[in-house]
Amino acid sequence: MKRLYWVAVGLGVSFASPGAGQEPVPASPPGQQPAGQQPAPWANKFFLPDIAKNRDQAAPPMIVHDFGDVPHGTLCTHTFRVTNIYDVPMQIIEVRRSCTCLDFVPLSKVLQPNEVGEFTVTMNSAKFVGQNTQTFYVTFGPKFVSAAVIRVSANSRTEVTLAPGAVAFGTVLQGAKPVQSVKLEYKGRAAGWKVTEVVAPQGPIEVQVTETGRGGPIRGGAEYAVTVGLKPSAPPGPITEQVTLKTNDPNNPLIQVTVTGAVAAPIELAPNKVRIDDIQVGQSASQRVLIRAAKPFRVTGVDGAGAGVTVELPAARDPLPVQVITVKFDPVNPGPVSRDLRIKTDLDGGTGVTLVVEAEGVK
Numbered sequence: 001m002k003r004l005y006w007v008a009v010g011l012g013v014s015f016a017s018p019g020a021g022q023e024p025v026p027a028s029p030p031g032q033q034p035a036g037q038q039p040a041p042w043a044n045k046f047f048l049p050d051i052a053k054n055r056d057q058a059a060p061p062m063i064v065h066d067f068g069d070v071p072h073g074t075l076c077t078h079t080f081r082v083t084n085i086y087d088v089p090m091q092i093i094e095v096r097r098s099c100t101c102l103d104f105v106p107l108s109k110v111l112q113p114n115e116v117g118e119f120t121v122t123m124n125s126a127k128f129v130g131q132n133t134q135t136f137y138v139t140f141g142p143k144f145v146s147a148a149v150i151r152v153s154a155n156s157r158t159e160v161t162l163a164p165g166a167v168a169f170g171t172v173l174q175g176a177k178p179v180q181s182v183k184l185e186y187k188g189r190a191a192g193w194k195v196t197e198v199v200a201p202q203g204p205i206e207v208q209v210t211e212t213g214r215g216g217p218i219r220g221g222a223e224y225a226v227t228v229g230l231k232p233s234a235p236p237g238p239i240t241e242q243v244t245l246k247t248n249d250p251n252n253p254l255i256q257v258t259v260t261g262a263v264a265a266p267i268e269l270a271p272n273k274v275r276i277d278d279i280q281v282g283q284s285a286s287q288r289v290l291i292r293a294a295k296p297f298r299v300t301g302v303d304g305a306g307a308g309v310t311v312e313l314p315a316a317r318d319p320l321p322v323q324v325i326t327v328k329f330d331p332v333n334p335g336p337v338s339r340d341l342r343i344k345t346d347l348d349g350g351t352g353v354t355l356v357v358e359a360e361g362v363k
Contacts, residue, residue, distance in 0.1 A: 024086040024144040043146035046082045055085045067123060067154035069252045071184065075165035076123040076154050077258040079240060084111035093141040099134040101127040125156035126165055132156065159188035162257065167228045169239065169261030173294050175232045182257060184224040191220045199244035204234035205259055207243050228259055236265040267293045267345065267353045276329045276359040284330040289355060291323045293347060299323050303342040308332050309357050311341060331361025
């Protein structure tokens with residue numbers, strides 16, 4: 001898994017600086033710490049699910065998540081909501097882990113005051129057997145520094161295995177229908193063990209479970225193929241889903257399979273909206289826009305220009321996976337202007353994309 005660390009070098013971060021451990025100004029008064037107790041890291045507050053509504057609650061000693069009993073080999077995944085309740089920007093500048101079985105998807109952006117982000121952690125149960133508890137130390141900064149403590153645990157059961165430990169689609173184009181299977185195997189002695197039901201998934205996936213083998217009334221054991229398909233209607237963006245299987249084992253009635261991936265639009269804009277304000281009549285301003293696609297293409301034209309909004313097409317006429325256009329605004333009269341530019345390409349079926357342009361001219 002790709003790791004991204006926020007580097008403190010060059011930001012003036014020092015763990016012995018006055019900001020280290022010092023709590024920034026909250027949007028509401030902080031809770032009082034009982035006398036005689038060591039204060040918990042205030043960064044732990046970021047991970048509390050109700051912190052946005054109850055900002056004055058005290059920071060807990062640690063954030064805890066238990067994956068429970070899981071088949072050996074399962075890649076356990078959990079996404080925390082991270083809320084910046086303070087009046088200064090916050091970002092993750094370091095993540096430390098107590099075990100190689102842990103990994104994470106970093107929160108790569110700076111959280112402005114009251115902004116919410118996501119921090120996803122994983123625990124690979126293929127790297128241990130039985131009960132295991134490990135810790136993440138997630139340091140926030142750079143002006144005020146505090147390390148949140150996240151404790152995760154799982155019980156890796158060897159009588160049930162999952163290989164591979166998750167369904168990982170990777171990056172797929174919107175409209176594609178990838179399918180992947182994982183092998184679920186029961187190695188215990190209960191001759192009648194079986195998967196009894198698949199809980200209907202909430203996300204854009206379809207699940208089919210097929211029994212592929214059984215050990216018999218004496219030897220026991222059973223094998224299943226869990227096949228997950230992505231619906232072509234899946235919208236662009238990340239995929240993080242859980243497939244829940246019910247079994248007839250009263251001690252461990254549920255098995256969960258993590259499904260991850262990302263759906264990429266056939267064509268994307270960066271930025272996807274242009275805003276140009278306070279341009280005097282007689283003057284002009286411009287902004288470059290990147291157009292990205294999964295394969296090389298040409299920009300064949302733009303519809304919708306006018307009212308002082310024009311578009312300069314790419315100088316190179318060769319097909320490229322990334323093209324650049326320049327949006328110009330030359331106000332004719334003072335006042336707001338809004339245009340929907342339809343950018344046409346030679347991609348399959350003439351696939352295009354709409355760019356919203358908002359501008360304002362002034363005297």
